[in-house]
Amino acid sequence: MTRLTNPQILEARLGDWRVLLNQLATRFRTGDFETGAEFVAAIAVAADAAGHHPDVTLTYPSVAVNLSTHDEGGVTGKDLDLAREISMLAEQRGLVADPASTQSVEMALDTADASEIADFWSVVLTGSPDNVDDDAVTDPAGRVPPLWFQQCEPHEVPHQRFHLDITLPPEEVGPxxxxxxxxxxxxxxxxxxxxxxxxxxxxxxCLCWSAGRNEGD
Structure with a gap:
C-alpha cells in the first residue's frame, strides 16, 4: 500500500471523515452506551475481516474512530476502504456522523538540541526511552498526545507558564x-x-500519584 496525499484522500469524497495529522477521523453520535457498544462490535468484525484495525473510542454519547496505516505513516487505500465500510455500518444503524467535532492534539517543546532531551521525555511520557522517532515522542499505547521538538536558538530557561502532569499508579512512580x-x-x-x-x-x-490527595491534613 502507498501512502496517499491529502488531495488523493479528498478525491475519495468520504463525507463522514476528515483528515487530521496523517489519519482519517470521525465521530458518530450514538445517543446511548448500548448502541455505541454494538456499533463498536460491528466495527471490530469488519476490521478483522479486512485485516486492518482502527483506533476506536467508545463514550456514552458517541463513538470516535481514527484510521491510518502505521507502517506507511499515513492514510492508504486500506483506510479508505474500511472508512467506507464503517460509514455503511453507521448508516444501517441510523447513526449520524459528526466529523466537525473531531480534533487531534500535539505537544511541542522549543529546544536548540532535541537529541539532548528526547530520551528524557520519552521516558517521562511513555516509560521507555525507545519511543523517539524523527525528533518526536509517540506513545505506542496512545495514552498521551505526541510530543515533537521545535528547533529554536539556544536560550535561558524561561519561567514555565505551563507544564505536563503525568499521573501514574503509585508503584510506577519510582521506576x-x-x-x-x-x-x-x-x-x-x-x-x-x-x-x-x-x-x-x-x-x-510532574509525576503525580493519587495516594495522599483529598485525604485532609
Missing amino acids: RTEAALAAGGRIGWETRTFRVLEDRQGNRA
Whole structure:
C-alpha cells in the first residue's frame, strides 16, 4: 500500500471523515452506551475481516474512530476502504456522523538540541526511552498526545507558564523516576502527591500519584 496525499484522500469524497495529522477521523453520535457498544462490535468484525484495525473510542454519547496505516505513516487505500465500510455500518444503524467535532492534539517543546532531551521525555511520557522517532515522542499505547521538538536558538530557561502532569499508579512512580534520571533528568522537588522532574535544559514535568490527595491534613 502507498501512502496517499491529502488531495488523493479528498478525491475519495468520504463525507463522514476528515483528515487530521496523517489519519482519517470521525465521530458518530450514538445517543446511548448500548448502541455505541454494538456499533463498536460491528466495527471490530469488519476490521478483522479486512485485516486492518482502527483506533476506536467508545463514550456514552458517541463513538470516535481514527484510521491510518502505521507502517506507511499515513492514510492508504486500506483506510479508505474500511472508512467506507464503517460509514455503511453507521448508516444501517441510523447513526449520524459528526466529523466537525473531531480534533487531534500535539505537544511541542522549543529546544536548540532535541537529541539532548528526547530520551528524557520519552521516558517521562511513555516509560521507555525507545519511543523517539524523527525528533518526536509517540506513545505506542496512545495514552498521551505526541510530543515533537521545535528547533529554536539556544536560550535561558524561561519561567514555565505551563507544564505536563503525568499521573501514574503509585508503584510506577519510582521506576519512572529512575528511568528519567538515567536519561539525563534530575529531581527538582517533591511533595506528598507529586514529584517535579527536569530535563538537561531545565524543562519540567510532574509525576503525580493519587495516594495522599483529598485525604485532609
